Amino acid sequence: MASQSRLFQLSGTCNNYPWGKKGRDSLAARLCEKTPGTDFVINDDEYYSEMWFGDYPDFPGRDLETGQTLAEILKEHKEKLLGAYSIENFGNNLPFLPKILSIGKALPLQIHPNKSLAAKLHEKDPEKFSDSNHKPEIAVALSQFELFAGWRDLGQISAIFNIPSLRRFIPEGSHSWNEETLRSVVRGILKADEQTVQNIEEDLKRQSQEDIEKLGYPSSMFELIRRLQSQYSATDPGLLIAILCMNYLVLEPGEAIFIPADGVHCYLSGDIVECMARSNNMLSGGLCPVADRDNIDLFSETLKIDSSTRVDNLRLPANPSKDGASGHTLVYQPPISEFDMIRIEMTAGTEELIWNHKGPTVAIAVSGEGTIRGDGKELAVKTGFIFFIAAETETMLRADTGMRIYAAVIR
Template identity: 30%
Template sequence: MEENNNTEIKKRKRMINKPLRLQCAVKNYNWGIVGNKSHVSRLFCLNSGTHINPNEPYAEFWIGTHESGASFLDHGGLSLKEWISKNPDVLGDRVLNKWGGDLPFLFKVLSVEKALSIQAHPDKELARTLHKSQPSLYSDENHKPEMALALTEFEALCGFISLKVTHSFISDISIRLIVLSDCMDLLLALQHSITDWLGFTYGMVILQELRNVLCTVPEIVDLVGGADAEQCFPVSEFGRSQEVKAIVESIFSQILLSSRDEICEIVSRLKWRLNLEKKKRQLTDKEMLVLRLEGQYPDDAGVLATFLLNYVKLNRGEALCIGANEPHAYIRGECIECMATSDNVVRAGLTSKHRDIDAAEV
């Protein structure tokens, strides 16, 4: 009996140590790259042995256990989630203790031809609320922080217009200064000073960017009203970052909550003005992007809202990280994406799908 048990244990260990081939899911969303020009299509072809449809968009290739696109073992018919539940040791003690017997991340490859919606992924508290109230729209209770690594040149909107220096850079300065001193009082003083400096500087830069938007995009002022748009001008140059960010978020929300008739009129005027001005001057990158997005999503509030978001361009090998509740949109290019195991998306603009502005505001 003991010999049989030992044999079974050894057999299971050999199975665990042996690479297992997975059959993975593909998503053919209409924003994907068509035919064999897509990394996703070629990867899916190699994985599944199926032929590439030259007329079909290939948008996402999923590797993971999420029920919306679960991976299966190549032989035996078991899902990856079922196999892990039978072999939990493959996750390691730390993962098992923290996440239980399931893969704690979802891995994707994306091929983006047409812009995805302006969206945010909820934190855990909001995800639980949304799943409970609208399970058909929000299929799980998980948060969804994510990171994207560019496989090609990659364009995205990411976060509200803001300081280009990251918090990690400031933290690095703080650490370097702290290492030079054994004095606890100085350590605390430095931390407070850097935090204050970051708040002031962030506020100054985002305030200047917002003022620039309102001065150069009169259509936004016309839509939200002069009084609301001008609320940023009395703010001190040394206003705290949260005060300034709240103004940006307020204007962003007003744009998204405007009626379709209002948006149609304003976007039409914006398009007419930019097409006229490009005959006289070189449009900015953001202005050219707005015209491109208007061509993909006519009369969409997201076209105007784009002016309030950072426009980033990644080279191959560069990456960005997106936290919970952070507005973003992938514009064009191909990337590898890794995120918490969730498919929750709160859409706000650049979409024909359901928009949940109330959830986006939370």
């Protein structure tokens, strides 16, 4: 029996949620198609939303040579591939889950529950909540990326709620807003009947653009309302939470956002590389069919409303990293222990020695061509190629053209 290599190529798995992009417009699908030796073919009439390439069972990464799932390989060779640090701290699986997302229309207004709540939900309904872990995540823009994330300043929110149709949601006796005021307002709006929601949206459209901008809201507010109404309905209360209470952001390629557990977010459009703690749990509050919405009291009570959800604390910078010997490597460091994300930017003819890490690495080339050497062998790197690199394995990258790689790693 051949020994298990510490460096090997993976194939990913695409899925087809209706919020994805159609056919070849989907970067997730185009990257998935690039992996040789698979039977994946893009259907121009199909929506492609995500490509997963971790060890989670839903849409597993696989060894390109053998077809074996990454989870099966890690189970057989956990000490060699995961390393002692990762096993001791996170168990016998990858502690992170990397993905490429191609977003054609808004995802649900959502949060990913904290560990304590995730454990309770998993025990109560394991079919819907398939694990007991939390799911903090980062998203790095690969194209222009629109999203709602975190909460606006309470002063801004309270001012717009002076519009007559919105005053009813302010708790009686409130003289100034605090976190619990906002929580009560969110709960009230998400429970509002369809006619009330529609009336508020029409009331908002009657406000002048000048007045809206004076309150600190973007001039695009009216276009965003129309767009979300066309994608879902004019009676979805999640639209009001996003528009009125959340930060509207547009990230350029390379810019990143961190969403903590219980942090509210709604991705609108664009292509991203995303990585999260190893979980697939979600609570939805809106911007989805009524049948898909979770209990509003549970959703509202779980919402994180504190300084970590302010816009300045959500943005995640890319800092120079000593992971690479020649200075081609940047690192995104979310305030969690499960992973960091590194970005390697190389020009043609350059090399980058990546120091061995104490835990495993999963990397994807999003553009360019070159080679990767490690564990006594050399593999071709091309756009869309995905690699697993074991703990404590040094690798050398060489770029034949300009090359960009993203990698989730335990450093």
